Amino acid sequence: MEKYALDSYLTEIETTITKRGKDETGNFVCLKETIIYPGGGGQPADSAWIENNAILKVQKTNEGIRYYLGIEVEELPDSVSVKIDWDKRFDLMQQHTGQHILARVCEDLFQVRITKEQITVTDSFFEIDDQLNALQLKTAITRSNEIIRQHKNISILFPTEEELAKETLFTTPPKYFDNLRLIKISDFDIIGCGGTHVNNTAEVQALALTQVKEHKKGTTLHFACGNRLLHQFETNQKQLAALTLQTKVPVDALALAFQEQEQTIKYYQTQVALYQVNELVSNAKELSTHFVYSEITDTEPKTLQTAALQLADIYPEALICTATSDEDNLRYHLYQKKADTRHQVGQLIRLVNQELAGRGGGSPTKGDGNIPYLQKDTFLRYLQQ
Ligand SMILES: [Zn+2]
Known part of the structure; x- marks a missing residue:
């Protein structure tokens, strides 16, 4: 049994x-x-x-x-x-009953339909078939916590067909009758459900939204109840306290402060990239007629490409190679202004791949690849020919 x-x-x-x-x-x-x-x-x-x-x-x-x-x-x-494991079970009971409450509140207040529901040991959520604005969400949470505080009894029912016919609280009456198990929250909600629940709404303690994700078909409401909510609150508060101590920025200004910091980082990244392009251009050497090479340590593919374009304006007839080393590899970008019928860049890279255990590819005029750094001298001799 x-x-x-x-x-x-x-x-x-x-x-x-x-x-x-x-x-x-x-x-x-x-x-x-x-x-x-x-x-x-x-x-x-x-x-x-x-x-x-x-x-x-x-x-x-x-x-x-x-x-x-x-x-x-x-x-x-x-x-x-x-x-x-009672701690785990009781946590799931609090989440599951909380889910019935919030779902029913949303159905009653905003005439939405529940399309999916899921509770895990770390996250609880359900999907509705519509979008709710910030005020509606706030109303739903306030109402759910009212229901929780109202200390409503929760019962498990296995009704006879006659008893079922008398139930008027359903939003969607059950489609089947065999082994039908109902979870009834006093005068508030009744629904067919096989899960485990607390026996009074007060045991849910409290309910809060943790995340709201809008998508094409509706909205996913993530929430937390009871001990889980308390635990998450404590953990988050500790993290926030550590952050405010470190940044000396008050909690309500943290998001803006990080946004500003991100902009500052982007600005300096752009400055570094400009500097690196200049380095690549000024360090470039004509290793042979129609072959120009330049290398710096630690840069982005975009920088290699920008520098190669600038070098092509200075050496319009040449094959340009800009490169950077990272760990054991040489990453390179090849560019030539005119598609040379003898040396198409894509073909050159394919040959380099075969001869020097490299990787990469490209079009007739440009391409990217990498080779083991130890093969650099062979690579350069190869491109000079
Ligand atoms: Zn359920």
């Missing part, structure tokens, strides 16, 4: 093993009764132990639920103790 479906607060039971076996996944047992949520309906499975042995995997089969263990299951007694 699946006891978690009747009572979400069972953390430990004594039960008997009904089957022991081994399949391609490993050694497993089946249990007469269980308090372990096996996963499904957007809620992950519980972490649990049988006689203090961690369950590695839970799998539903036609013959019942299989619990896989990393031990020889023959060694287990017939009567075993089963225990779940």
